[in-house]
Amino acid sequence: MNNFSFYAPTYFAFGRGAENRAGELVKKFGGTKVLLHYGGGSVIRSGLLDRVKDSLKAEGIAYAELGGVKPNPRSGLVYEGIELCRKEGVDFILAVGGGSTIDSSKAIAAGTVYDGDFWDFYEGKPVTKALPVGTVLTIAAAGSEGSPDSVITKEEGMFKRGASGPAYRPKFSILNPELTCTLPAYQTACGATDIIAHLYERYLTNTKNVQTTDRMIEALIMAMVEETPKVIADPNNYDARANIMWAGMMAHNNSCGVGRSQDWTSHQIEHELSALYDCAHGAGLAVTMPAVFRYNMKHDPARFAQIASRVWGVPMNENDLEGTALAGIDALQKFLCSIGMPKNFAELGAKEEDIEYLANTCCYGDGSGNGKIYGFTVLDKEDVRNIFRMMV
């Protein structure tokens, strides 16, 4: 196991009605003037935003508002948020929404207290300082409610990039599974796929002898495989929603990813799909993961065979690890299709003729197109092109 530090000081308020604690929690963590950041439609229609506002008012906390976050959140709104926070003297950002809203909030939080362009953080500068962020989560998916990560898309060039740093861990996150009961099945499944990807990408490690975190990851994937079909069949299954919500947080707060190398290849490749086609990130991952895993399988058949047998119930064939491994990847893809996810470019709405562009953007690097993906394996543009071809 590798040396590591782990620090996840997010306060979680979990359960029915937890959103009514928003004001109390902002106060607990020192906020006096809040930016309420959200998407639109559903958080307003459902009355959630009003309940959060009431909770802030009850504690005498002032707020400004910025709605309009879209899936695959854009840098334009971040710049707008930074300006608003500075103008209004905001000292706390409260995200009401899903991963996109939370990621946009984090970017605003870092940008507000930074002299340069916030995009620097998304080109690799570690985030060491940011306004405190709280969240009221409305979809189990990104895990951003408990993670130090954020992903933003820059309009010029449609670059979708991630930033990380301890300052990006939310101070608190309100997790009420009821708030996710109104999600359409497709979005629920996209969220579940994202959670499963966060687990697989931690599982695919080159670090040896990491049994404890291996087992934890397998456990969380098994819980997702059991619980997701229940909410697809019955959107109001509170307990299943709750299981998924906690699994989604645990999948990405990194307690199951410490001390081991990780593999963010599928996320990096998928980002090109959702950036170009504005498809749901989870749907993109459903198409990307099986292709990446099949392409990388020979790098360590035993690892893929282990998850195949432990999670997917594939009989372990020690004399044919590759066969066992592939059967596990097939089972993953079959499961993703069973919850309504796409399985190829056509179902996703992606186009074969864009592959050269996609591979080029993914391996943009310093502009030469010679950038590489460093994960479970090292992939160059030719590899990425091959992987995209496997998705057609």
Place this chain on the structure above:
Amino acid sequence: MNNFSFYAPTYFAFGRGAENRAGELVKKFGGTKVLLHYGGGSVIRSGLLDRVKDSLKAEGIAYAELGGVKPNPRSGLVYEGIELCRKEGVDFILAVGGGSTIDSSKAIAAGTVYDGDFWDFYEGKPVTKALPVGTVLTIAAAGSEGSPDSVITKEEGMFKRGASGPAYRPKFSILNPELTCTLPAYQTACGATDIIAHLYERYLTNTKNVQTTDRMIEALIMAMVEETPKVIADPNNYDARANIMWAGMMAHNNSCGVGRSQDWTSHQIEHELSALYDCAHGAGLAVTMPAVFRYNMKHDPARFAQIASRVWGVPMNENDLEGTALAGIDALQKFLCSIGMPKNFAELGAKEEDIEYLANTCCYGDGSGNGKIYGFTVLDKEDVRNIFRMMV
């Protein structure tokens, strides 16, 4: 799933040499004058205490010292520590040792800033305020390095009782698996048994549909069952030590116990054994758990059958859940014996003629002997007596 709050803001520095970060971390969390609290022998002989002192000196942090913590830590030393902290103006307690040292440190931390008798907290008063505590862990066992709990034994009457509260979460914990390589096999196995108990006692819940935490608990038990024999066979197996150390923390920081009722029956009953005989807590648990589980099995055979089949590989017999359940408890006991743990009163050094006294102290309550244990089931003195008899 039940509503809950979860807040675990402990910073973990994990890996080889991590103890050299003690000074840096005390400073990070605001300590200026430290009480170094420890047991004796091994932390001195190994040079660990000196390395920690060097690290404090390098940051210009002053310290007082209090050694002498014994397993099943006593109230007498806690009173001594409180007096010393007040006299010396200590503002941070640094525990160098195992669960006993950490628990003693937490009691001193709370007592120093409390007007009354610190024992109040161990009779049920929640701990809301305490000096900050840091830890340098030397045995994977109690989980106190990441938990809000502490257990102390009061000399008068030999009452062993627990206290809890958010203020008891350490600010940081240094986890260097190398420090545990010199532990004798017996102590290593006692630690592993304690960890497994923390997991089982969270598993035995009356809350329905808690698949995610069920799976997490099973995962951690499986990791313990795989890794413990490796360190018994080879004490210097760093990776296995590391897996156990992280599992021990995860087992008790409660991320796998949220939103569900828990069952601390085995711990409560065992406390009487280690209080009276001063046996190792883990050894006491090895004798206690199988008896408690067999006694309580009929309360929910399906739950015991589930863990039997998922963790212990017992074939699930839907027509004989009780048989499946019992085979799982047998497998647990067989495993504990295989790592050198005792299986009955004789092997533990406990005496049948003390059972009346043990049951009475356990159910002492308000002094009438009518106290009850509220866990997976509700047990009175008669039940506790029966359970002790099953251990003979």
